[in-house]
Amino acid sequence: MDTGRALDADGPTEKCGVVGVSFAERDAALPLYYSLYALQHRGQESAGIVTHDGFQQHSHVAMGLVGDAFSEDDLDALNGPTGIGHVRYPTSGGLDSSCAQPFSVSFKSGSLGLSHNGNLVNAGELRSELENLGHAFTSDGDTEVIAHDLARNLLEADLVRAVKRTMGRIHGSYSLTIMHDDTVLGVRDPEGNRPLCIGKLDGGYILASESAAIDTMDGELVRDVRPGELVVLREGGSGFDSYQLVERENTAHCFFEHVYFARPDSVIDGTLVYEARRGLGRRLWQESGVDTDVVMPVPDSGRAFASGYAEAAEGVEFAEGLMKNRYVGRTFIMPTQDERERAVRLKLNPIRSTVEGRTVTLIDDSIVRGTTSNQLVDLLREAGAEEIHMRIGAPPIVAPCYMGIDMASREELIAADRSTEEIREQIGADSLAYLSIDAVAEVLGEVRDDLCLGCVTGEYPYDIEDEATDRDVDRPRIDDQGLPADD
Numbered sequence: 001m002d003t004g005r006a007l008d009a010d011g012p013t014e015k016c017g018v019v020g021v022s023f024a025e026r027d028a029a030l031p032l033y034y035s036l037y038a039l040q041h042r043g044q045e046s047a048g049i050v051t052h053d054g055f056q057q058h059s060h061v062a063m064g065l066v067g068d069a070f071s072e073d074d075l076d077a078l079n080g081p082t083g084i085g086h087v088r089y090p091t092s093g094g095l096d097s098s099c100a101q102p103f104s105v106s107f108k109s110g111s112l113g114l115s116h117n118g119n120l121v122n123a124g125e126l127r128s129e130l131e132n133l134g135h136a137f138t139s140d141g142d143t144e145v146i147a148h149d150l151a152r153n154l155l156e157a158d159l160v161r162a163v164k165r166t167m168g169r170i171h172g173s174y175s176l177t178i179m180h181d182d183t184v185l186g187v188r189d190p191e192g193n194r195p196l197c198i199g200k201l202d203g204g205y206i207l208a209s210e211s212a213a214i215d216t217m218d219g220e221l222v223r224d225v226r227p228g229e230l231v232v233l234r235e236g237g238s239g240f241d242s243y244q245l246v247e248r249e250n251t252a253h254c255f256f257e258h259v260y261f262a263r264p265d266s267v268i269d270g271t272l273v274y275e276a277r278r279g280l281g282r283r284l285w286q287e288s289g290v291d292t293d294v295v296m297p298v299p300d301s302g303r304a305f306a307s308g309y310a311e312a313a314e315g316v317e318f319a320e321g322l323m324k325n326r327y328v329g330r331t332f333i334m335p336t337q338d339e340r341e342r343a344v345r346l347k348l349n350p351i352r353s354t355v356e357g358r359t360v361t362l363i364d365d366s367i368v369r370g371t372t373s374n375q376l377v378d379l380l381r382e383a384g385a386e387e388i389h390m391r392i393g394a395p396p397i398v399a400p401c402y403m404g405i406d407m408a409s410r411e412e413l414i415a416a417d418r419s420t421e422e423i424r425e426q427i428g429a430d431s432l433a434y435l436s437i438d439a440v441a442e443v444l445g446e447v448r449d450d451l452c453l454g455c456v457t458g459e460y461p462y463d464i465e466d467e468a469t470d471r472d473v474d475r476p477r478i479d480d481q482g483l484p485a486d487d
């Protein structure tokens with residue numbers, strides 16, 4: 001998959017992947033397992049599956065990659081034709097097994113399993129309120145807050161109304177797959193910040209963060225879950241019901257899903273990610289193209305951008321000038337500064353004949369801290385490049401993400417308080433240019449108001465403490481009974 005970073009230490013970290021299935025006769029466990037494999041790039045810290053056999057829930061959640069988290073015996077024990085799954089990288093909540101998902105809980109009117117991708121910005125307020133009502137929490141993650149809130153609402157209301165009440169109380173980004181007893185549902189936040197789609201499989205239906213999971217199962221993408229929509233998979237895998245529970249004038253799709261996070265072979269909100277990246281690359285040439293002997297990508301993140309850029313540049317050589325060692329894991333021992341610097345050589349090696357004595361355009365999708373870019377420029381210079389021009393397929397990242405992406409803090413972001421010229425100087429390139437925000441919106445076929453651009457503008461589509469908003473938005477008002485004011 002083409003979402004790996006040149007050096008993991010420098011990139012934003014993916015959040016989570018969610019999935020849910022309902023079949024007529026097949027067991028859900030293996031399809032969930034394969035789907036999680038397809039979503040592995042969205043989280044490598046833990047993996048979990050919860051199934052329901054019509055009588056009771058079965059759950060297996062473990063730390064590590066999908067391939068390590070489940071044995072054959074674990075999968076055999078996960079009985080039942082319905083289930084949900086999750087891969088996680090810690091976002092809200094600590095890096096420990098108490099935050100691994102799906103989160104499952106039994107309460108008076110049944111059982112509940114919940115997988116969450118995103119991050120709530122008002123989880124603290126809701127947690128305090130629920131604690132005051134006697135709810136005991138076992139983790140510090142926001143998913144448990146959603147689960148408790150939903151469980152509480154299910155005591156008083158039917159499923160659809162209960163979900164609507166919870167949606168009226170939580171504020172932030174969320175794509176959820178939920179299992180209430182043996183019913184599987186999917187919910188996307190009213191701004192549609194995180195992706196979620198519906199697919200048809202042989203004998204059933206699937207909800208997944210990305211369509212690549214549906215492809216893996218030989219299924220057919222039906223459509224994206226709409227922002228603010230609840231989708232309930234029918235029992236017996238015969239179809240699904242849709243409830244548009246919340247409507248907003250504008251969406252706030254995370255543009256970074258297209259630029260960086262999602263698999264290039266996924267279709268998100270109607271756009272094939274690979275084509276979006278190539279389109280961004282073409283625009284990059286139009287906005288800031290520079291004539292050089294060769295155009296090359298930073299592997300693997302810059303590849304689709306570079307191919308679009310080179311195509312638009314017409315006639316320029318497009319070549320791989322940096323080779324990636326795929327077998328270097330996420331961590332390796334780096335005892336000294338010198339060894340740390342060697343890390344880049346462990347991961348990437350220049351192809352001298354492509355680079356030596358030539359002018360080079362190096363294309364990447366983003367610059368976060370700038371350390372990797374700096375090392376890459378050094379590598380190419382050592383390999384004999386005459387000039388190095390960096391082109392970036394996204395705008396400068398100037399602010400952190402509060403919606404579930406580990407983007408680095410403001411202090412760590414190289415563009416937070418530096419001009420493009422200052423960044424160029426710091427990374428040592430001969431020239432540097434980013435793509436404009438308007439170009440991103442245009443290529444993605446969206447108006448700016450329908451995108452989340454928080455990390456590149458510093459203005460967010462949610463009401464976040466001490467941060468500016470780019471639209472008229474307030475946290476939900478809760479009435480005296482703890483219900484949304486407009487319930």
Ligand code: SF4
Binds near residue numbers: 401454
């Ligand atoms: S702040 Fe950036 S990374 Fe976070 S949701 Fe918005 S666009 Fe995506």
